[in-house]
Amino acid sequence: MIEKLRSLSIEVEQKNEHLYKVSVDFQDLESTLLRFLNEFDYITLDSINYRDDIEDEKFCITYCLQTAKRNHVLMIQTFINREKATLPTMHRIWPQAEIMEREMHEMLGVDFPGHPTLIDFALEYWNDIPPLRRDFDTLKYVEGMDPFRKNQRDDNLDVKVEMKRIRAEKKAAKLKEEAEAAAKENKEEPDNG
Amino acid sequence: MNIGFHGDKIKDEGVQCTMENKGGQFLIEDAIKWFRSKSIFVVAYGTGCGAIEMPPTFTSRYDAERMGITGVATPRQADVIILSGYLAFKTLRRVIRTYEQMQKPRYIMTLGSCPINGGMYWDSYNTIKKLDDFIPIDVSVNGCMPRPEAVIEGFMLLQERIKNGEEAGWEKYDKDIKQYKKNQNRALGGHIEPSYETDWYNMNSGGVA
Numbered sequence: 001m002i003e004k005l006r007s008l009s010i011e012v013e014q015k016n017e018h019l020y021k022v023s024v025d026f027q028d029l030e031s032t033l034l035r036f037l038n039e040f041d042y043i044t045l046d047s048i049n050y051r052d053d054i055e056d057e058k059f060c061i062t063y064c065l066q067t068a069k070r071n072h073v074l075m076i077q078t079f080i081n082r083e084k085a086t087l088p089t090m091h092r093i094w095p096q097a098e099i100m101e102r103e104m105h106e107m108l109g110v111d112f113p114g115h116p117t118l119i120d121f122a123l124e125y126w127n128d129i130p131p132l133r134r135d136f137d138t139l140k141y142v143e144g145m146d147p148f149r150k151n152q153r154d155d156n157l158d159v160k161v162e163m164k165r166i167r168a169e170k171k172a173a174k175l176k177e178e179a180e181a182a183a184k185e186n187k188e189e190p191d192n193g
Numbered sequence: 194m195n196i197g198f199h200g201d202k203i204k205d206e207g208v209q210c211t212m213e214n215k216g217g218q219f220l221i222e223d224a225i226k227w228f229r230s231k232s233i234f235v236v237a238y239g240t241g242c243g244a245i246e247m248p249p250t251f252t253s254r255y256d257a258e259r260m261g262i263t264g265v266a267t268p269r270q271a272d273v274i275i276l277s278g279y280l281a282f283k284t285l286r287r288v289i290r291t292y293e294q295m296q297k298p299r300y301i302m303t304l305g306s307c308p309i310n311g312g313m314y315w316d317s318y319n320t321i322k323k324l325d326d327f328i329p330i331d332v333s334v335n336g337c338m339p340r341p342e343a344v345i346e347g348f349m350l351l352q353e354r355i356k357n358g359e360e361a362g363w364e365k366y367d368k369d370i371k372q373y374k375k376n377q378n379r380a381l382g383g384h385i386e387p388s389y390e391t392d393w394y395n396m397n398s399g400g401v402a
Contacts, residue, residue, distance in 0.1 A: 123319055124283050141318050149221055149315075149322050187274050 001040065017029055021075045029078050030088045033063060042074055044096040048101065051109055054134045057082045058107065072188040080110075086134065089115040126152050222358075229272075230352040238273035238291060241278015243338045249323035249347035250341040257341075268294040273351070277338075279307035281319050281367050285327060288375070288383060289377060292328055298355075299363045300331040302347055304339050311339070326376045329362030 002020060005012050013021045016058040024032045024178035035044045042065035058079045065074045080087065089112040099121075102113050106121045109130040120126070129136050142149065239247065249266050250257050265271050268291045280288060292299065303324060311322035312391040324330060332353070334347035354361070366373060377385060 122281065122283060122288070125382055138318050139316060142316055145318070150309075 002072075005040070015024070015075070018072045019075065020072060021077055021078050022170075023094065026078050026080050026129075029063075029076070030090075032076060033065075033090065034076065034093070036065055036076065041069070045067070045097055046073060048097065048104060050104055050110075050132075052108070052132065052134045053079075054082070059085055059110065061087065061110075085110045087112055089113070091115065109133065198230050199255065201402045225372070226356050226358055230355040233273055233348065233352070234265040234271045235262060235273045235275060236263050236268045236291065237266055238274055238288075238294070239278075240276050240280055240284050241305070241307060243275075243277030246338050246341055246344060247275065248346050255304045255341040255345060257345055257348065260345065260348065260352070262345075268292075269296060271295055272298065272335065273300045273302055275304065275344075277304040277306055278315075279314050280321050280324060282321060282381060283319075285321055285377075286381060289328060289385060296361065297363050298361060300351060300355075301328060301362055302332045302334065302351065304344065304347075305332050305337050306335065309333055310319065321380060327373065328351075329365045329373075331362045339377065 002012055002014075005022075005093070010022060015021055022032070044066050046064035046066050049062040049064065051062075053060055056079075057192075059082055061078050061080060063076045065076065066072070085108070086107055087101070087104075089097070089101055091101065098115070098117065101110075101115055102117055102119075102145075104110050104119050105112060105118050106126070107124055107130055112118060128141060131138070131141075235247075235251075239245075247264075249255055251262075257263070262353060265396050269276070272295070274288075274292060274295065275287060277286065292301065303309070305321075306329065308324040311317075311320060315319035315322065332347045332351045339347075349351050
């Protein structure tokens with residue numbers, strides 16, 4: 001199949017034994033996906049993966065296609081602008097794309113015009129920028145958000161220090177016990193003087 | 194301690210019993226506790242990773258039913274809910290709703306370290322850190338994840354506590370309901386859905402807001 005694609009002057013890059021990549025422009029994305037579905041029988045949309053290339057001001061979006069007949073996965077990769085990121089929705093062709101796109105909308109802030117259910121998915125009442133954007137500061141958000149998160153975990157202890165402390169406590173308790181026993185003996189002795 | 198079968202109604206009958214025959218009263222209470230400890234119904238609800246330990250616990254391999262522990266489909270018929278891993282804020286809303294639907298006496302058992310102090314999700318933006326602030330935990334089973342033997346040991350500890358009549362989590366929840374509701378509202382931003390028309394603060398006087 002890969003030879004056939006190459007003979008049709010489609011640039012296919014081999015990533016490893018069972019993984020191939022095709023890079024397309026953003027404008028050709030939908031037509032390319034449809035072509036691979038209809039002409040070349042990649043009937044299953046495996047996943048939609050995304051990466052935040054904050055240095056280039058772009059998102060890298062990868063559609064993984066496969067079919068049970070062939071022992072490989074074909075990635076179709078494209079780059080979109082970080083600002084006002086939009087993608088065509090594929091839920092009419094692959095129904096599973098609906099939930100993948102909904103997740104991508106929530107985690108990355110990509111808009112899908114025509115998508116029926118772009119509502120809260122895993123994060124309810126989210127009030128910040130989408131959390132998988134790299135300019136989202138997780139630690140700052142968590143420390144500001146959770147009133148029950150103290151400065152330190154209660155089990156965040158140094159083992160050596162704790163062992164020393166426990167030993168010292170035991171020693172002190174033993175000394176105290178001995179002193180009490182000695183005092184008791186002294187009391188019980190009859191006073192001859 | 195006086196645990197009624199279905200809340201306050203039987204409690205009153207228990208008081209009458211005490212007037213007539215004190216010895217018999219204690220016998221009945223002990224019998225009720227013993228029977229209760231031997232019939233524990235666990236609601237089928239899984240959070241996080243530990244839900245995978247529950248099928249072998251309840252089926253033929255470890256067969257928790259020989260100790261009187263079995264599963265049930267709905268929270269309204271259940272005694273125990275197992276929270277088997279980390280809880281996201283979304284899950285916490287559902288867990289609070291499920292817990293408040295369960296009839297008293299009700300117990301909570303947690304598996305693993307995540308419900309105790311967040312575990313490896315300490316720096317996560319969407320996971321609660323300490324479950325005990327929001328709903329009262331009765332038994333925590335350690336391990337990540339605990340084997341079914343450990344889960345059964347946790348159940349046996351719970352049975353022992355029911356038999357001895359120790360103060361259970363649902364009694365603490367009733368007593369400190371204001372603090373629990375305050376914590377829940379603080380963490381969930383006031384969005385506890387569906388919005389109940391129940392007055393959780395005055396359950397003794399009807400409970401309708």
